[in-house]
Amino acid sequence: MDDHAKPSLVLGIDTGGTYTDAVLLEYETRRVLASHKSLTTKRDFSIGIENVIEGIHIEDPSAIRMVSISTTLATNAIAEGKGKRVALLLIGYDPDLISRFKMQERFATPNYHFFDGGHDLYGREKKDLDLAGILARVNQIKGQVEAIAVSSYFSPLNPEHENRVYKAIASVCDLPVVLGHQLSTKLGSVERATTAALNASLLAVLRDFIIAVRRAMERRKIDAPLMVVRGDGTLMSDEFAARTPVETIHSGPAASAIGGRFLSRLDDALILDVGGTTTDIALITSGQVTVSEDGASVGNYKTSVKAANLLSIALGGDSHIHLGHDQQILVGPERVTPLAYLAWKHPRVAKQLKALALRTWSQATPDWLEYWFLLREPQENLLKSQRDRELVEFLEGGPQPLPEILKHLQILHTAQVGVEELMRQEIIGRAGLTSTDLMHIDGRYDVWDREAAQHAWKVFCQFQFRDQETLREQVWIQMSEMIVHAVVTFLASRPLELGDRQRSLEGTDRDMGRWFFYNSLYQAHPQLETRFRLHTPIIGIGAPASIFLPDVGEKLNSELILPEHHEVANAIGAIAGSVMVEEELLIYPKLSKSGLEVFGYYVQASDERHEFEELGEALAHARTLSQERALGAAIRSGADNPEVTLEELTDGLDTYRIRAKAIGNPRLTR
Amino acid sequence: MELERVDTKRAYEWIQERITTLELQPGSPINEQQLAAEMDMGLVPVREALKLLAHEKLVVITPRHGLYVADVNVPDLEELSEMRLSLEGLSARLAASRASDDDLVVLEALRHEQASTDPGDSRRLFDIDHKFHEAIARAAHNKYLGDALERLFGLSQRLWYLALPQMGFLPSAVEKHLDLVQAIRARDGDRAEAIMRQHVAEFYGQVREVLENPEDKGASQ
Numbered sequence: 001m002d003d004h005a006k007p008s009l010v011l012g013i014d015t016g017g018t019y020t021d022a023v024l025l026e027y028e029t030r031r032v033l034a035s036h037k038s039l040t041t042k043r044d045f046s047i048g049i050e051n052v053i054e055g056i057h058i059e060d061p062s063a064i065r066m067v068s069i070s071t072t073l074a075t076n077a078i079a080e081g082k083g084k085r086v087a088l089l090l091i092g093y094d095p096d097l098i099s100r101f102k103m104q105e106r107f108a109t110p111n112y113h114f115f116d117g118g119h120d121l122y123g124r125e126k127k128d129l130d131l132a133g134i135l136a137r138v139n140q141i142k143g144q145v146e147a148i149a150v151s152s153y154f155s156p157l158n159p160e161h162e163n164r165v166y167k168a169i170a171s172v173c174d175l176p177v178v179l180g181h182q183l184s185t186k187l188g189s190v191e192r193a194t195t196a197a198l199n200a201s202l203l204a205v206l207r208d209f210i211i212a213v214r215r216a217m218e219r220r221k222i223d224a225p226l227m228v229v230r231g232d233g234t235l236m237s238d239e240f241a242a243r244t245p246v247e248t249i250h251s252g253p254a255a256s257a258i259g260g261r262f263l264s265r266l267d268d269a270l271i272l273d274v275g276g277t278t279t280d281i282a283l284i285t286s287g288q289v290t291v292s293e294d295g296a297s298v299g300n301y302k303t304s305v306k307a308a309n310l311l312s313i314a315l316g317g318d319s320h321i322h323l324g325h326d327q328q329i330l331v332g333p334e335r336v337t338p339l340a341y342l343a344w345k346h347p348r349v350a351k352q353l354k355a356l357a358l359r360t361w362s363q364a365t366p367d368w369l370e371y372w373f374l375l376r377e378p379q380e381n382l383l384k385s386q387r388d389r390e391l392v393e394f395l396e397g398g399p400q401p402l403p404e405i406l407k408h409l410q411i412l413h414t415a416q417v418g419v420e421e422l423m424r425q426e427i428i429g430r431a432g433l434t435s436t437d438l439m440h441i442d443g444r445y446d447v448w449d450r451e452a453a454q455h456a457w458k459v460f461c462q463f464q465f466r467d468q469e470t471l472r473e474q475v476w477i478q479m480s481e482m483i484v485h486a487v488v489t490f491l492a493s494r495p496l497e498l499g500d501r502q503r504s505l506e507g508t509d510r511d512m513g514r515w516f517f518y519n520s521l522y523q524a525h526p527q528l529e530t531r532f533r534l535h536t537p538i539i540g541i542g543a544p545a546s547i548f549l550p551d552v553g554e555k556l557n558s559e560l561i562l563p564e565h566h567e568v569a570n571a572i573g574a575i576a577g578s579v580m581v582e583e584e585l586l587i588y589p590k591l592s593k594s595g596l597e598v599f600g601y602y603v604q605a606s607d608e609r610h611e612f613e614e615l616g617e618a619l620a621h622a623r624t625l626s627q628e629r630a631l632g633a634a635i636r637s638g639a640d641n642p643e644v645t646l647e648e649l650t651d652g653l654d655t656y657r658i659r660a661k662a663i664g665n666p667r668l669t670r
Numbered sequence: 671m672e673l674e675r676v677d678t679k680r681a682y683e684w685i686q687e688r689i690t691t692l693e694l695q696p697g698s699p700i701n702e703q704q705l706a707a708e709m710d711m712g713l714v715p716v717r718e719a720l721k722l723l724a725h726e727k728l729v730v731i732t733p734r735h736g737l738y739v740a741d742v743n744v745p746d747l748e749e750l751s752e753m754r755l756s757l758e759g760l761s762a763r764l765a766a767s768r769a770s771d772d773d774l775v776v777l778e779a780l781r782h783e784q785a786s787t788d789p790g791d792s793r794r795l796f797d798i799d800h801k802f803h804e805a806i807a808r809a810a811h812n813k814y815l816g817d818a819l820e821r822l823f824g825l826s827q828r829l830w831y832l833a834l835p836q837m838g839f840l841p842s843a844v845e846k847h848l849d850l851v852q853a854i855r856a857r858d859g860d861r862a863e864a865i866m867r868q869h870v871a872e873f874y875g876q877v878r879e880v881l882e883n884p885e886d887k888g889a890s891q
Contacts, residue, residue, distance in 0.1 A: 132779065
């Protein structure tokens with residue numbers, strides 16, 4: 001009985017590009033009890049998660065009723081090519097067509113194979129399935145891959161060939177097999193193949209991750225269901241996630257949007273999440289994150305997975321401020337460790353920067369502001385060359401500025417070091433000037449070494465003969481311009497190439513779009529005033545939001561809302577989402593061979609098919625069936641008392657889709 | 671659920687493999703702590719795994735003497751072979767009447783794979799043989815039969831490892847499989863059953879010989 005008095009606690013975790021955040025929340029009252037940040041470990045996300053679970057203050061782990069997690073793991077694994085090797089079996093695809101339009105580059109694996117089979121637009125078998133050929137090929141390639149993806153032509157209308165291939169492959173080898181029709185009911189055959197291949201390559205990656213999270217939970221004696229955030233911000237159980245890892249693409253930004261809504265209680269808003277590495281933009285309308293029905297893109301691949309409609313730009317609190325080739329000031333895209341932090345950790349760096357600031361212009365070049373340092377002791381096998389070893393040995397004595405490193409290694413340019421792999425492995429880190437340093441100088445953020453930031457900024461400005469304050473102002477303006485530009489192009493869904501502001505406003509650049517953009521920001525025209533006016537408020541999320549966004553809000557003539565705990569809203573979003581399952585059934589006519597006669601209608605679900613004489617009967621059955629299926633799946637996926645809504649669409653050609661959506665709050669354990 | 675008890679599952683698979691491959695000798699005592707240390711996990715999942723293995727008759731738990739790996743003896747072998755002879759025979763007979771075209775393609779593919787595998791690679795051949803028997807059980811289209819056979823196969827696997835040093839992989843098995851696929855394709859249930867029974871009987875005959883003449887085992891190594 002005592003348990004009823006206890007409030008339900010939930011733990012939300014978000015792995016961002018720079019930080020992994022955790023937040024402990026009282027579910028009913030939305031009260032934040034504790035939060036914690038750890039550095040994200042890109043080489044293995046589970047390390048950062050384990051650290052954050054170890055680090056957060058939890059008084060009574062047994063009171064936790066749910067853990068939910070949003071992760072960039074899938075997105076990252078795809079972008080960095082860290083997924084497992086996959087063979088993609090394409091059934092009924094036309095090899096000539098694929099190669100003529102160079103579509104093979106979109107398959108997400110170089111290991112693809114064509115076979116006879118597949119169905120047509122009315123679910124009729126196009127050609128006999130070449131099962132013997134498939135098994136012979138599988139026997140040849142099974143040693144080279146870790147998973148198999150299968151996509152058959154028009155399989156959402158008739159998955160028979162995919163199902164037969166699955167059974168046969170499972171009989172002859174032990175590799176996991178992913179079927180296209182189980183991931184998407186859309187008819188686009190290339191996107192479905194890509195989705196299946198990506199899903200197959202992520203299976204083991206996400207599984208290992210979930211196991212690591214579960215172990216960390218066990219160590220802290222947290223016994224609760226584990227949920228994973230989808231790319232549209234809804235939740236699924238870890239079991240579902242382990243089967244459909246591709247659905248976690250973009251789950252981080254989606255969680256931020258959900259968290260922003262949860263904290264602000266606003267149903268319509270633009271969400272701007274400023275992280276360490278990126279700024280993500282999403283839109284909430286009528287209480288929902290707007291979703292791109294088209295399918296999410298990640299890296300160069302277009303999938304048929306639904307995900308939040310969002311735009312991510314490489315600008316964050318730790319974006320590198322540096323000089324471009326023609327001496328223009330650039331912010332980002334790389335993320336580096338702020339100098340204020342490095343100097344705070346290593347007093348020698350602080351001293352060096354102080355001495356540097358006293359040197360003359362010609363001796364204190366901006367390359368002295370870039371430091372490399374050792375993040376962790378590397379295992380011997382990760383050091384590929386003699387130069388790698390020399391570099392690591394040199395940095396064991398502490399961080400070093402770039403010119404010293406080049407001198408020590410007796411080389412002229414960083415390209416000669418080939419240090420990218422060591423940086424990717426998080427063995428060597430880079431530090432430099434960042435917006436976080438500027439915040440220290442402004443006194444808007446004051447946790448690390450402010451003086452070091454000032455010295456570094458002096459060097460940077462002195463080199464360009466610029467006044468420190470003016471230049472700082474300019475960099476801030478440049479950053480808000482970048483964010484406003486992103487918001488405008490995101491909402492307008494069209495690109496706008498930015499050029500030089502001066503040229504645009506003075507008329508040497510004749511482009512109207514650019515003029516409009518700049519004039520709306522700076523009111524340069526003596527007679528004609530233009531303005532942006534954003535009708536929805538902006539919800540700022542992430543630690544730097546309070547510094548980056550006020551100016552953006554002004555330029556967009558909108559209200560900026562920074563809810564309490566906005567700095568951990570992404571982790572809150574991981575627990576604030578609903579559990580959702582969608583079941584889409586296809587209803588289409590059964591035609592005679594000639595295509596002239598309609599014999600009846602099929603109702604096709606992913607793993608069952610029914611036949612009816614009349615369309616009305618078929619639709620009625622589809623409505624009931626989709627509701628039942630969605631409800632059952634939502635309950636299995638951890639929804640509490642889900643509600644089902646129906647949507648009916650038509651594809652034309654006498655083909656219909658009935659979509660049942662079951663949504664409920666996550667079921668908390670008692 | 672599967673992901674919640676990953677450590678138990680891992681422990682189960684790890685110990686089971688060591689028992690079937692005789693790394694943990696039949697009749698030898700089991701030390702829970704040592705296993706837990708070797709696998710770098712807590713005692714709880716190891717105990718859970720051992721309970722499951724006891725249920726499968728690979729581990730014996732006694733109140734007095736603690737835990738040990740189940741012994742292999744001739745009476746056990748006889749009982750096991752009786753069951754497998756009948757059920758594998760039934761499986762082949764049913765497959766002959768029920769196998770679909772796809773089932774035949776799978777059997778054919780496995781037979782090809784077996785024929786093209788290096789005869790010295792006995793573990794791989796054994797794995798293919800296992801898949802072949804599974805495929806026939808699937809072609810029989812009776813899921814209870816399939817489940818029962820799978821369990822019996824697990825127990826027989828250990829016998830095979832025991833006999834391996836003497837007999838290696840049966841070269842005749844490749845031909846047997848070819849005959850069997852032909853019989854199933856011809857829908858000849860009698861013949862399919864007879865071939866299968868003979869194939870299984872031959873296996874147990876060889877294992878029996880090894881068990882009855884343990885001194886040969888030492889001599890051949």
